[in-house]
Amino acid sequence: MSDLRRTAPAVARNRDPILDLLPDILPPSGTVLEVASGTGEHAVHFARGLPHLDWQPSDPDADARASIAAWREAESVPNLLAPLEIDAAAPDWPVSHADAVVCINMIHISPWAATEGLMAAAGRLLPADAPLVLYGPYRREGHAIEPSNAAFDEDLKRRNPAWGLRLLEDVARRAEAQGLTLERVVEMPANNLTVVFRKR
Numbered sequence: 691m692s693d694l695r696r697t698a699p700a701v702a703r704n705r706d707p708i709l710d711l712l713p714d715i716l717p718p719s720g721t722v723l724e725v726a727s728g729t730g731e732h733a734v735h736f737a738r739g740l741p742h743l744d745w746q747p748s749d750p751d752a753d754a755r756a757s758i759a760a761w762r763e764a765e766s767v768p769n770l771l772a773p774l775e776i777d778a779a780a781p782d783w784p785v786s787h788a789d790a791v792v793c794i795n796m797i798h799i800s801p802w803a804a805t806e807g808l809m810a811a812a813g814r815l816l817p818a819d820a821p822l823v824l825y826g827p828y829r830r831e832g833h834a835i836e837p838s839n840a841a842f843d844e845d846l847k848r849r850n851p852a853w854g855l856r857l858l859e860d861v862a863r864r865a866e867a868q869g870l871t872l873e874r875v876v877e878m879p880a881n882n883l884t885v886v887f888r889k890r
């Protein structure tokens with residue numbers, strides 16, 4: 691049987707800086723729903739690094755889910771659950787509860803409807819005080835865009851006019867409307883941000 695595991699080079703660079711932050715942000719127990727898990731490498735790494743939490747990966751793409759499932763089988767991490775098919779833009783998700791939601795590098799590489807859906811679902815699924823954690827590149831009011839992010843933004847828009855780096859303030863307004871308060875913005879390597887919202 692062919693090996694369906696995929697790798698994304700950025701994961702090796704960002705997974706430890708992200709994991710370093712997570713224990714202070716995530717709850718002491720429960721299920722973390724990861725949206726847009728991609729290859730599944732983050733899911734394996736975070737589930738292994740946070741054995742007190744159940745890690746629920748998901749992706750709308752069948753090849754991504756096959757990769758996540760293949761990593762899960764190869765690595766045998768007991769608290770890593772089987773991947774779910776979740777399109778963030780869909781009005782209904784196949785889950786009714788999560789104790790935290792994590793979404794890495796999706797918001798700029800999907801139509802804005804995916805961000806709207808993500809915020810609506812986080813508002814619906816999370817209990818009070820539960821976090822929504824985002825990671826990726828953003829534009830910010832009052833900050834000049836970094837040259838590498840400007841080039842990335844142009845490249846994304848060339849590939850799909852509905853993609854592109856979002857204004858953090860627009861994302862925060864969308865979150866606010868769903869009962870999620872912006873708690874923390876952490877500058878990360880390579881001009882990325884970790885953005886933490888907390889359900890009121």
Ligand SMILES: C[S@@+](CC[C@H](N)C(=O)[O-])C[C@H]1O[C@@H](n2cnc3c(N)ncnc32)[C@H](O)[C@@H]1O
Pocket residue numbers: 698701725726727728729732749750751754776777778779793794795796799800804
């Ligand atoms: C750049 S990859 C990031 C994957 C992974 N989080 C990472 O950082 O390596 C973007 C991912 O977003 C997923 N995606 C795109 N549109 C989506 C949507 N509407 N809902 C959920 N995921 C989506 C893609 O299938 C892909 O796996």
